[in-house]
Amino acid sequence: MRDNLRPHLTDSLTAVRNLGILAHVDAGKTTVTERILYATGTTHKRGEVHDGTTVTDYDPQERDRGITIFAAAVSCAWDGHRVNLIDTPGHVDFADEVERSLRVLDGAIAVFDAVAGVEPQSESVWRQADRHGVPRIAFVNKLDRAGADLDTAVESIRQRLHPAPLVVQLPIGAEDAFTGVVDLVRMRALLWTDGHDTVEEGPVPDALRDEARRRRRQLEETVAELHPAALEEFCAEATLTAQTLAGALRDLTRTGDGVVVLCGSAYRNLGIEPLLDAVVAYLPSPLDVPPVRGSADGTEQERAADPEVPFAALVFKVNATATGRLTYVRVYSGTIRKGDTVLDTGARRTERVGRILRVQADRHAELDRAVAGDIVAVVGPKSARAGATLCAPAAPLLLEPPTVADPVVSVAVEARRSTDTERLVAALARLAEEDPSLVVRTDSETGQTVLSGMGELHLEVAVEKIRRAQGPDVNVGRPRVAHRETVVRGVSGLVYRHVKQDGGAGQFAHVVLDVEPLEAEAGSEGFVFRSTVVGGRVPQEYVRAVAAGCRDALVEGPIGGHPVTGLRVTLSDGSTHVKDSSEMAFRTAGRLGLRQALRACATILLEPVVDVTVTVPEDAVGGVLGDLAARRGRISGSATRSGTAVVEATVPLAELFGYATRLRSRTQGRGVFTTRPAGYAPAPAAVAGATATR
Template identity: 50%
Template sequence: METRNVRNIGIIAHVDAGKTTTSERILYYTGENHRLGEVHDGAATMDYDPQEQARGITINSAATTVFWQGTQINLIDTPGHIDFNIEVNRSLRVLDGAIVLFDGVAGVEPQTETNWRLADKYRVPRLAFINKLDRTGADFLRVVGMIEARLGVAAAVLQLPIGTEGDFSGVIDLVGMTALTWPTGHDAAPYTRGEIPPALRAEAERHRGRLLDTVVDQDDALLAAYLDGQPLDEAALHAAIRRGTLAGAFVPVLAGSAFKNKGVEPLLDAAVAYLPAPGDIAATGEHDVAFDPGGPLAALAFKVVQDDHGALTFVRLYRGRLAVGDSVLNTTSGKRERIARLYEMHADRKREKTRAEAGDIVALVGLKSTVTGDTLADAAHPVVLERIDAPEPVIDIAIEPRTQADQQQLSRGLQALLQEDPSLRLRQDAEAGQTILSGMGELQLEVTLEKLRTRFKVAVSTGQPQVAYRETIAHAATVAHVHKKQSGGPGQFAALTLQVEPLARGEGLQFDDRISGGAIPREFIPAVAAGVMRAAKSGVLAGHPVVDLKVTLLDGGYHERDSSQQAFELAAGQALRLALQQAGPVLLEPVMAVEVVTPQDHIGDVIGDLNRRRGLVRQQSARGNAAVIEAHVPLAQMFGYIGNLRALSSGRASFTMQFDHYAPTQRQAEPIIR
């Protein structure tokens, strides 16, 4: 099997940890850019969207290709805000490795933990880069301790910082036992390699010993030499670190300050040395394929972007080759697609190519029916790769065009934006006659509405954001129901017995049947399932979707002439609503994991306010001279929280939140009578 000198890596972190700044430094040091683009100036190459530049945050994942020491690096810079976590999810699905950034002051933050779990899910080896070590309050070893404690991993510390806070000037390389120092001043001059400062020698020796204890058992010969007290070969040590990183035995940790241009070149060296090339990680999942450039095509579409020229579909090739003019099979939809153009992407710039091969990440033009998560394959060797799961939205707004003439353009714009972002949902509220747009947070919906205005020239009116409630049941119930209709001509008849049972939170909606002896013909069972699924979209308490429910078809009856699929579908919907009413319906609300960082003298006010919002304070800790309060708070109580928090703390506190779980609300709705 051919192994290519390629690295497909992403940069992931909590919001404001320095991902885009690090990406810009990588572009500069690799020669892709000849000047440094700064996020705060709105000049970052990777934040090319006007909204990203205006807001100073990353909204869309952006891909680019750079070269370092003869290795091609396909790099994806991802958002840190929880509202855009789908971008991290689908990027990690197609990447071979990741660089995880940590703020040297804040350490392990909530979104970092979420992204770390996603990387675990997709079995992505990663490096840790502790950034912003020039800032007041930065503490490298404290963050290392947080990584081990909160993320449950062994940290292999490869570098120690030289100097603290404003005096941070370089790092000690614990593998080569040398000092790398950068010149003072805000420029991108290269580092110099020299002797470790005498004052830091003892600490460096101590941490090198810990590093060796962590990594030498990856190589029997290295372990034997270490136990015998012999000098260790540096190349063998690098190989052992690589082996342990790929196996997930530990995570290498590096230090730096991307904004001050310190630590980026060693980070690139580590990405090439320790992160996997395509094919280094064996295919293990049921829907994985082995890396094989000479095999039949297998590629995953992980992102779709709409522009004036149509859809631009980003794909990762796992097997085979792809060329302009090729006809391929979308095995998810069963439709044929033709490749009109093929591009290597550099943020918003395209570099046209004629072909791509296994391991490449490219963008395709000409695909008509391919969406995020679809598989493209050789028609003679069809395969379906693991799809990308989009999270369930937790917040709704009602939208409508301001003029009737904009209705068609609004529909076109919404369909394009939903294709781009699978974490958005659109539905029609039949009772209210409204179009409901759902998403992961207020910021995501705000960005979507701005895209409608600027890209599609549609002005919309919106209602206030509403919580996306769900319904479930408290206990099991069984209902026998007969649907019978006779009004001249063919009648309708369907009899069935349904059992409903509650499931654990997050289990969704499941359907099963235990029909035996032909009580209901098999061709009617799918109609029962369809009726159940349709009825579950609107619960009996307040019309919200029903979740965490198992529905089992136990028994039934039919009529030779009057039974039909329509009759059984109607009967199933009616029976489910009756069963839900008897099973103790419960209204669920989304509960957010909230982290507030506040000065110590405002702790009491902040906690008191969280308690008034029905919040449950879970943990309180110190971060430098500030306090960190972690709580679970119902989303319904968090609208407009930032204004309150600023008033309580004289503008000195900040907060982040992300969806954590659904829980029964204290406010129960009146049942809907049908």
Template identity: 50%
Template sequence: MSAFSTPVRNLGVIAHVDAGKTTTTERILFYTGQSHRIGDVNDGTTRMDFDPQERKRGITINSAAVSVPWKGTQLNLIDTPGHIDFNIEVNRSLRVLDGAVVVFDGVAGVEPQTETNWRLADKYRVPRIAFINKLDRVGADFLRVVAMMEERLGATVLPLQLPIGAEAGFRGVVDLITMKALVWERDDARAPYVESDVPPEMLEQAQAHRTRLLDTVLEQDDALLAAYLDGVTPSPAAIRQCVRRGVLSGAWVPALAGSAYRNRGVEPLLDAVVDYLPAPEDVRREDVDAASSLASDPDGPFAALAFKVAADGHGTMVFVRVYRGRLRRGDAVLDATTGRMERAGRLYEVHADQRVEREEIRAGDIAAVIGLKDTLTGDTLCDPRSPLHLEEISIPEPVIEVAIEPRTREDVAPLSKALQSMLREDPSLRMRHDAETGQTLLSGMGELQLEVAVEKLRAQHGVEVQVGRPQVAYRETLAEVVEVHHIHKKQTGGPGQFAEVRLRFEPLARGEGVRFESRIVGGAIPREFIPAVEAGIRRAALQGVIAGFPCVDFQATLLDGGFHERDSSALAFELAAAAAAREAFAKADPQLLEPVMAVEVVTPAESLGDCIGDLNRRRGLVRGQSLRGTAVVIEAQVPLSEMFGYIGQLRALSSGRASFSMQFEQHALAPRKVREAVAAA
């Protein structure tokens, strides 16, 4: 993972689960010479899925980094999970990558998790290449997937290839830039493709698509466009340069065809990564709090973002993306997020489960640092003489939780230590203590994530725990505007406590969180005590009044108050604000919010009616239907509380032929019956 003396591409591979993402990555390792044998997901021999749980379950759980060479360019590659429960890995990877390869299933097309990942890439302005995979499968259709991408993702998709042959007969692609056929005559990965003329039966179709390609991309170069209109055909190199400009600006997404499992289409994909995705110096970060954007300068003041924390037998590693400057072993850096100084112990270039020690890392590098004791995901590390803040990584809200407790008294301390380590590694996991039951509740994005976390406690940390049944992680909110006046007064013989606050609480739109505003004028409350008022409100919001779930989506406004010269303190104002907030929560018609999931069911047509009826019984709202090959896709919104055990019922309704996927969509007001049942429980 070098600096600019060698061209660099920092990219991720993202996809819906089972689209062939890890298989594609394993082929990339083979063709670049990083691996001398091809790992197989089904056999548990993949290089990138090296965690025992990943190999056991046949899915990617943790993002894994590797550095590989291709035609003189260094590719720093991150393979990310496809399952929605581990979306935090995709989120934080996309935040630090310069480009991405999005893998699509040639049969299923645009799937729910692909949409989620695509929106994340839009948010972080990451240029993309689409690789439409599995074109050897029954029902695969390259151009249909391109149309789905444009319809469902709102993208301008630029096919650079057309598949030769369909389904089991898929054997190669037509390169629309060179107008040559690239044919893989055998499935053997060691057999290179053969370049030949475009098959006569495809010539007319290929010429039509090439004309559309040129009409689109040559708009990037006025001189080339004018020459083209005068009858001059641009060179392949000039066309590629125009394609690259459009990719970097976000104007379009190139689409390539292949079947990674059958070793077809991977080499042209690697060529496209080098040709079209940005180098570090092509990207300027506009998300800094400085007056100007952050250019990738190896000789400037150091600036990096910590995007992942991982612990293993060698200690805690913090993965960083260096945006500017360089970091040497032993250097002291400022964690601008916490204001603390940290010291870099050892620096490593990471290759999946292997590491190579480095003396320094530089702008454009993705590397691991050992020795950063307090740095967390999303923290900005920088030169203390040039402090700045980079945009933090957004963390999704958990939707499901389980109660966990140590199996023996001897496990209490190890469990606490293990949980703290796991929460530092995975910020999408949360922990809270239920004051009424005394239970420790671990919450996350789904049942699978919590299963993996519990197994990790046992396998990696040696802690045996008892686990309760999964429960929905509800939220609470306010429905009315209320004002409260509270005086905290306590006298115990020594110095007293006094704080007076008048607060207004009002509901906000869903997803707005908790906001605080002070309207104190004239010194009614000293300025140094106002942060304590906000802290008290936020502490009280951690436990609502209906069933002890966090209270969200409200604004608290500090209107007035009073203080005592001797007896007032930050603690007194924090206690007063917390008591006032609890009083307001009870008065403001508290409501229960339940997580609602976007559910996609793929079912044979003969089971359609039964599946829709079952979703309706689960309080689901069916939003639409579409055909996918011979199957029907149902899109619905369903409360998470109604989805426990759904897979068993779905299999029974469809004779085992239907499948589903779901992901969190929004919090919505729960019906009165649900609220009463949750409160009673």
């Protein structure tokens, strides 16, 4: 019976596309998503961001602010294919939402503004997709805007993102006169009429025929350079058939050697149908991506995208709703049914699946089961958090969770009424459960509850979410950035002996530590430990204990108690006692020894810095440059285009608190800015002194 079902199951998997919409804020991601839902018949009215009628931006804060804050999953059908779509945020403060989404996607549509081209956050999300190996196609949006230019946008893709752009369309008309595209693969014209609800196919207009031939030839040459089979046909026939060209475009997209570029205007509903055709034709199905890899019993295993193998899924989002806790999962292998018991591998506890839901943003449709390749929400698991693995209890597997960035901004929060303190603690716990990039802790010195996140807006949204959920009234302190400390001059041969004798078995550990700055290229973790002890003077299990103790010591540095990064510690010598040495003793020696070494090192304070892109009218540039300089900004470049100036600078994050209001007042509301994390940089002495005295 199973053998008879397998061809049907395989066919169904090839007809699935799991993709996300990625872009800079305001590039039109949500509008593209809404038009896809409309074109596929999933909705019968076009949702508009400015009207607050979108399906995916359903949260009240999203509609009030006009931006996407939370990744929203929707599902639709096109040309016999099931398309599971995740609309991701574009603001840098919510980059972790994008990271968790990319972890479970097989492909993506990268949306670019036809006027602005590649913007800072576009570049950031593109690099995130690179890290996850997610194939992409590009959609150059807003071609109906004044100043829109497809070639300029494509050139910015080539220069800033470095893939080979494979432009498969030529616009018909420009700006307000943009009415359609020439499909360069099939050499046909696609025109939108009847209020842009229908597309008409026809011959290439006479005025564009020569240009279309030139661009088709250029596309063939680029593809032939990158694809061996296409090169063979091109050399033999001096051209490529539409079938060969489409097959080569599919292969180049899935290997990442090229990116197919389409164009249109989502707001005017121009270009959505060809975009959906490209999703089906070029982006991979769950069967086209490598099997998921995980660990089980200390060994690495693979699970194929097969409904008949043991179940395994990754939790990528948790949402507490009024009707229950929704756990969003990507099913990588096997089948899950209502009533099944699953294992949360990391927590080592079993959970029962009460319901399975096909998600349409804030609306849901009940399912009896979900199979490999599905993205669904389940109701029942009580403790699974984002990044958890759910699997069949008889076949445990632990999948690699998405990475979580360290928070960079903190605020102190407290309930206005002391009687609401417990309610606030519970509300903060729910926030941290839903969003792993939010961290809640208690300040050991002040006793305050501190909420940390990825930026001012991130924290504003979190606090507002508490208020809107009938939570307690909250007082919020001034934002503070998360500093780090690092070593600029190390020490060698620091000797530390840990000796404790208070009756019974004692503790003895002797270590000799060398501490030195860690070069940036030596590793990205910020801390490297190694041992050069010879002759077995310190057994290997004690070496590991010393390394663990050193990591414990990095939590608080000598300047202001901030985490320490950017150093290499070498265990160069040591000794043991035949009776009193233990792993605990050597861990304690590592922790206390490194703390003593850090006090002897020359250390400096690091502060988070961000790359800022400010777009203002030309007549406001002088004031903006002066303001950035006053905020300790380093100008890295500026350019002028169509009466608008774009200024790029690197600025300490702490100096940008309140900058949005200041910029609006300086530019009569016409200036905008975006930021992108740029790591850490040495803080001036005044800042170091201020943090040390807190």
